Amino acid sequence: MYSRRYQTEAQQEAVMESLRKGGVDGVYKDHGLLYIVPSAKVSDEPTIDALTRKMTAAFRAADDDTAFGFAGVHTCACGAQSDCTDVVLPNGTVTNTLCVHYLACHRDEVPASELEKVAQLDSGEAEPSPDEIYHPQS
Numbered sequence: 001m002y003s004r005r006y007q008t009e010a011q012q013e014a015v016m017e018s019l020r021k022g023g024v025d026g027v028y029k030d031h032g033l034l035y036i037v038p039s040a041k042v043s044d045e046p047t048i049d050a051l052t053r054k055m056t057a058a059f060r061a062a063d064d065d066t067a068f069g070f071a072g073v074h075t076c077a078c079g080a081q082s083d084c085t086d087v088v089l090p091n092g093t094v095t096n097t098l099c100v101h102y103l104a105c106h107r108d109e110v111p112a113s114e115l116e117k118v119a120q121l122d123s124g125e126a127e128p129s130p131d132e133i134y135h136p137q138s
């Protein structure tokens, strides 16, 4: 059962419709953000710009109750580890706990379509913490 808490019924209904059509993969396809699999190569310095800050603010604004966890941790190819959880952002987008890391450390590999979705986030901006950036060499 895919049960997460959404802020509006319209958000929930849109996600349930994707679920009916394509299962959990359908949800990620229609509403997912930054479900990417970057290579082990990270940028020398983390990229901290408006997009990274927007992602950070939206991620922090997600309600903890919307987190959906699997057992264990998710490991990025570069070695960064995160809780293996999905969160629902205030605008109804579903993302994962490595979202800030991907933007900061794997910006070259983030598709333009994903950057566009980040640009649409409207939770303000926040400075990411080292734990959120998880730059392997920092």
Ligand SMILES: [Zn+2]
Pocket: 038, 042, 076, 077, 078, 079, 080, 101, 105, 106
């Ligand atoms: Zn990584």
